[in-house]
Amino acid sequence: MDEIAIARTVTVAAGPFAAGHLGELTRLVPFEMIDDVLAATRRTQRRVRLLPARVVVYLLLAGCLFADCGYRQVWAKLVAGLRGLPVADPSDSALRQARQRLGPAPLRALFDLLRGPAATSAVAAVRWRGLLPLVVDGTMIAVADSPANLGRYGKHRCNNGGSGYPTLRLSALLTCGTRSVIDAVFDPSTTGEITQAHRLTRSLPAGMLLLADRNYAAADLIGAFTATGADLLIRCKSGRKLPMTRRRRDGSWLSVIDGQPVRIIEARISITTTAGSHTGDYRLITTLLDPRRYPAADLVRLYHQRWEIETAYLELKSTILGGRVLRARTPDGVDQEIHALLIVYQVLRTAMVDATDSRPGLDPDRASFTTALHAARDQITQAAGIITNTVIDLVGAIGERVLTDLLPDRRIRFKARMIKRSNSRYQTRGPRIDRRTYKATTSIDVITNDP
Structure with a gap:
């Protein structure tokens, strides 16, 4: 029987630093970057131990890629491709x-x-009329139920008396086109999204268009957002009293909120599927006052991109974490783990954008986050692509997997919001819930009645 032997060369750091890597993602988080961060925060070890500080940083990042493993098992993943090394x-x-x-x-x-924001050549896919659309929203994440965590992160109150685990509230600012993280903050769940949004204004320069839901339409927050130079597109309650100062040709009208000139767009959106039709009214507030450059109907269509952050939170909490509670049992450990999670998410997104950029005209939406995640895990266990020569391939093995397994073009689809998994078996009783997703067509009509 014929046999073939495959010899593989692995290049890693020397000595006790060998286990410190992130596979091919090490190119995006290189040794020099980690060492500079450790020096700046005064966390470089005074003497080289068996676990140098740089290695521990990579261990924490790898822990997010292998969320179902304990840290001993994560360590085994890091050294799996280093057989023969001490x-x-x-x-x-x-x-x-x-x-x-x-x-x-x-x-x-x-x-x-x-x-x-990720650097990309797909300008048409990530910018809208010269502006970079961003979205802000919050989500809840469960942490380990330990005495130390309970002292910082309380249990979220609910109808049943309280959640099973302490929770924190994470608010993030993301780009809509590539879902890259611009900024993020987290606090105990008692801190509201509005308070966190005020802190996120530090990362809102001019040239941005911020999308947000009704929760962020408070007058003082709108003032804080506009003070940064960014523009806004925020939904507000239809019953909110806003005086009309002037009607525009496209059906929108001008008003003032706390001294800030704004434009109000009221629209009726109809969604039609094989199961029937659904119609809803939307009222949007924007600081884009020129109806010729920014038509009302186009702004209504753009607002749908606000849901990109929901997809990003799904990738964080379901795809990466697998719905699991954070490991850390102390507040400092939670701080470590949340930032490690955001870093891993960001570098995966960067690798995906690098891959789609290699094909002109390819929309970043076509890249599969799950494919990138599994490819990155494989590169870690193989200790592959850690150190390259002077010519760096931005696509790499992760990008090749992404390009081989592209998602189809986005289609207009509709699914009603619902509880997909009941908290109690008693909640499953009653009428059967339609959980299917339907192909849909939409129509948008700008409402021109006087408010």
Whole structure:
């Protein structure tokens, strides 16, 4: 029987630093970047231990890619491709003490370096009439039920008396076209989304168009957003009293909120599927006052991109975490883990954009996040693509997998909001719920009746 032997060369850092890598994603989070962050936060080890600080940073990042594994198992993934090298075999206690020595500051600083819009040549797919659409929203994430976490993150109140786990509230600012993270903050669930949104105004420069739901239409928050120079497109309650100062040709009208001139667009949106039709009225507030450059119907269509952040939160909480509770049992550990999670999400998104950019005209929406995640995991266990020569292929093995498994072009689809999984078996009783997703057609009519 014929046999073939395959020899594979793996290039990693020397000595105790060998286990510190993120597979091919190390190119986006290189050794030099980690070392600079450690130096800036004064977390570089005084002497080289079996677990240097740089290795611990990569361990925390890899832990987010393997959310179903304990840190000992994550360590096994990092060294799986390093057979033949004298790598350490740390205990659970050693790994825990190394994470505690590191603290949360290096992960915060690393996130600050990596956050921001992804560089892409697909301008038409990510910009709208010269503006970069962003979206802001919040979500809840469960943390480990430990005495230390309970002292910081309480349990969320609900009809049944309280949630099973302590929760935190994460609010993020994302680009709509590539779903890159511009900024993010998190606090106990008692801190509201409006308070967090005020803090996120630090990352809103001019040239941005911020999309948000009705919760963010408060007058003081609109003032804080516009003070940054960014433009707004926010939904508000249809019953809100707003004086009309002038009617525009496209059916929209001008008003003033807390001294800020705004334009109001009222529209009726009808969605038709094989199951029937559904019609709803929307009222939008925007600081884009020119109806010729920014027609009302086009703004209504653009507002649908607000849902991109819901997809991003699904990728964070379901695809990466698999619906699991965060591991960390202390507030500092939660700080580490949340920032590591955001960093991993960001570098995966960057790798996906690099891949789609290699094909002119390819929309970043066609890249599959799940494909990129699984490809990145494989590169870690193989210890592949860590150190490259002077010519760096921005696509790499992860990008090749993404391009091989592209998603189809987006279609207009409709699905009613519902609880997909009941909290109690008693809630499943009653009429059968239609959980199917339908192909849909939409029509938009701008309402011109006087308010």
